[in-house]
Amino acid sequence: MIKRKLKLINNKILETPEFIPSLTSIKRYDNYFDLLYYLTNQKITHFMISAYDLYYLKTEIPNEIYNQISNSNGLCFMDSGGFEIYTGVFSKNWNNDLLIKTAKEINSDIVVSLDKICVNPKNSFLEDLSNYNIMRNRLKDYQQFYEIVIHGKHISTIRSFLDNLEIDKKLLAICIPERNLGNSFDIRCENLKTILHLIKEEYGFEELLFHLMGCSHPLLLKKYAELGVELFDGIHWQDSLFIPTKTDFTDLSRLMDINCSCRYCYKLRDIRKINKKDFENLYMYYTLSHNLFHFKELMKNIRSGQA
Numbered sequence: 001m002i003k004r005k006l007k008l009i010n011n012k013i014l015e016t017p018e019f020i021p022s023l024t025s026i027k028r029y030d031n032y033f034d035l036l037y038y039l040t041n042q043k044i045t046h047f048m049i050s051a052y053d054l055y056y057l058k059t060e061i062p063n064e065i066y067n068q069i070s071n072s073n074g075l076c077f078m079d080s081g082g083f084e085i086y087t088g089v090f091s092k093n094w095n096n097d098l099l100i101k102t103a104k105e106i107n108s109d110i111v112v113s114l115d116k117i118c119v120n121p122k123n124s125f126l127e128d129l130s131n132y133n134i135m136r137n138r139l140k141d142y143q144q145f146y147e148i149v150i151h152g153k154h155i156s157t158i159r160s161f162l163d164n165l166e167i168d169k170k171l172l173a174i175c176i177p178e179r180n181l182g183n184s185f186d187i188r189c190e191n192l193k194t195i196l197h198l199i200k201e202e203y204g205f206e207e208l209l210f211h212l213m214g215c216s217h218p219l220l221l222k223k224y225a226e227l228g229v230e231l232f233d234g235i236h237w238q239d240s241l242f243i244p245t246k247t248d249f250t251d252l253s254r255l256m257d258i259n260c261s262c263r264y265c266y267k268l269r270d271i272r273k274i275n276k277k278d279f280e281n282l283y284m285y286y287t288l289s290h291n292l293f294h295f296k297e298l299m300k301n302i303r304s305g306q307a
């Protein structure tokens, strides 16, 4: 486990290993605004949102929420929208200019980008690298960091990428999507170890954080953190229920069956005794609060070696 406390140049603090709850319009479009409002209104320490969603939904997002995101004291990670553009719900014409415009406007702290490495065979590696240089130079003036996403597990691809990568202080992390590491947990761990060794030992990029994208199962967070993963993000805080005693998930509807004694469960049990209708209406609010609270506790315990 690599424990670190980083002070970013805008004075915000990032402690690792850390989990960042993320939000995308693809999975839960029907209640996207409720969840966005929830994430920002709860003053969650860190969150990740898609630049693509924010750009195309801007006219529908109430000003107060938009302002809340851009003035947040927490760390705002902005995903480039590479995931959402595959479905192209709003438009297929997403590009770097729109991404940088949105990052600037929302005042995000960290931009997570360069999704096209190894995805589209029509794009040559060097074309992708020039995208990276453009991004880096254009974001420089806005005090924003970035992370690079590598969509591949093949060591030769990662090696050729690292060979050509110009590291500067603005590059915060290298990310690899969890699913790209393989199908089974064993193989994922094997590939992860090889990749981490390559980046940190062989190339000596010790300061760069390693971010495993799309990973939010509590038990896996713990295991991957032991192997040296420093950042995680994922969407399951909104569709599964965290069972703290087992470091596991169950169905979201079962909050009252898991005997949790956190303050949110405590309060919801009281509400249930008094008014069934209020209980039903407030159920999601308390359940998501329970989830985020336990993710926070889990990461705190991982950092202190008590998980």
Ligand SMILES: [Zn+2]
Residues within 6 Å of the ligand: 260, 261, 262, 263, 264, 265, 266, 290
């Ligand atoms: Zn609880």
